[in-house]
Every structure is written in structure tokens, then in C-alpha cells.
Amino acid sequence: MRLPLMALLAKGPAHGYELKTALEKLFGAAYPQPNIGQIYVTLARLEKSGLIRGEDVTQSGRPNKRIYELTDAGREAVAAWFDEPSSEPRVRDEFFMKLALAPATGMADQVSLINKQRRHYLNLMRAMSRLAAGEDRDDTIAQLLIEGATLHLQADLDWLERCQEELE
Template identity: 70%
Template sequence: MRLHLLALLAGGPAHGYELRQALEKLLGPAYPLPNIGQIYVTLGRLEQAGLIEGRHVSQSDRPDKRIYEITDAGREAVDIWYESPSEALRVRDEFFMKLALAHRAGRPDQIGLINRHRRHCLNVLRSLSKGERPDPGDDHRIAELLIEGATLHLQADLDWLERCQEELE
């Protein structure tokens, strides 16, 4: 979440609630948002690391708020993040490791493991397909792409689970 918040702050100063609202608007209801406490803890750590600077702003009708602004070091971290390839390999996937280690751990029912994971994937797929859709607007396309990407990954996982079952039976 550190780099996500830094990327948002690269667009301009904001306080914690504004950052959470920006994530919610951009990513839509399908993306699990961090709670506000996580955001403020992360902002504190980013400030300690010198990647952002915070300042108090007085408000007459509300408690003071803290506005955060990205530093040059923070911009450099965001630039490095954007230039670095994202990890695409899923060989360290938790389910893959469960399947690979099941027999050695005395859990020989690999088919049962596959079936439980298949049910989980199908439930997530169902929730995505009938879930709440993002509000129309400039950012709704990103949220729709997120849902589409998650759906395609789940479908690929289901195909792979089928392949695993065929191989292990």
C-alpha cells in the first residue's frame, strides 16, 4: 500500500480520508480497500522514511487535519516502481504450494484440496459477476478493468485446477 499512496500523492497533497476516497473511486467496490487506520499508519511510516511530509491544517468547524505531500525521494520511489516490472509469475502462489506439499505433509487428498479451491474460485467469480458496479465517471473504466482482470485470472485458475485434477486422478 506504500507505493499506492505515494502514487496518489504524486498527483497532489491530500489527507488520509481523501486518499481512501480516491482509491475507492478509482478501483470500485470489487477491490478490498484498506481501513483508514492502515492508511494513517502507512502515512506515518512514509513520513518517517522521508518519502512524504505532513503539515497540520486548522479547520474552524472540525478538528485539525494533517495534509501530506510527496517529497523528491517519494517521487523517485514512485518512478522506480513504475519502471520496475510487476511480478507476473505465480509459482509462489499459496494454493500451488499447498498442492505441491500436500502429500509430504500427510495430506494425500489432493483432489479434495483442488475441489475446495475450485469452490472458492467459483464463489469469488460469482460475487464479481453479480457484485456492485462502479459509479459511471472518468475512473469507472479502471474499476471495470480490475473486475475483468480478476475474472480472467479466476477463469484461468479454474482451467488449471481442471488440468491438475486430470493429471492427479
């Protein structure tokens, strides 16, 4: 969550709760909501590494709140983040290990493994459809995130089919 929080701060200073609200607004229910504790911990770490700077603001009748802003080093880190292509496409390593090792162990059948995995993906896909239906259709960012998840699942299912064709 480090870089998204820093990227939100690139727009201007904010306190922890504002950042949480901004994340929620951007992603809707498609994103697992960060809890506020997680955000405060991350902000404290970022401050310690000199990527952001915090300043307490006194509030009458309420505890102080800490407003954070990006440091130059932080801004550079965000720029580098945008500059780099993002990490490799996801591969189902663990499932593939099971599939590869099943025959040697004699403890699992490849076709049952594939069937079980397919069932899991289809149920996830169903959850995605429900999620998409529940999100505001005009919330483009949330809809695109769900669309991405859906396409990944479709690819995983296609790949399962390939495994089945080759192994049966």
C-alpha cells in the first residue's frame, strides 16, 4: 500500500483518514478496504524512511491529527514507480506444482485437481459478476478492476483446459 498512499499525497498534503476515504472512493468494493490502522502504520514507516513528512495539527477538543506531505525523495519514488513497467503476469505456481507432482505422489489425480480448480475459478468468476452488478456502473475504475480480474480468471480457465487436453 506504500506507493498508492504516496501517489495520493502527490496531489497535496492529507491525513490518514482522508487517504483511507480517497482509496475507498477510487476503488469501491472491488478493492479490499485497507483498515485505518494499516494506513497509520504504513504512513509511520514512510515517514521514518524520509519519503513523507508529517506535521501535527492541533484541533480544539480533539486529539491532534498528523498531516503528511511527500518529500522530494518520496516524489522521486512515485515518479520511478510510474516509470517502471509493473511486475510479471501472474502464474498459478502453486496449482501447477500440485499438478506436476500429483502423479509421482500417487496421492492425487490430475483430472480431479483440474476439476477442483475449475470449480474454484468459476465460483470466483461468479463472485466477480456479483461484485460488478453491485458496483456503480459509472464507477469506471472499480468496473475496470473487476473486468481485469474477470479476464485473468478466463485466462486461468483456458489454461486449465489446455492442461486437461495435454494430460488426459
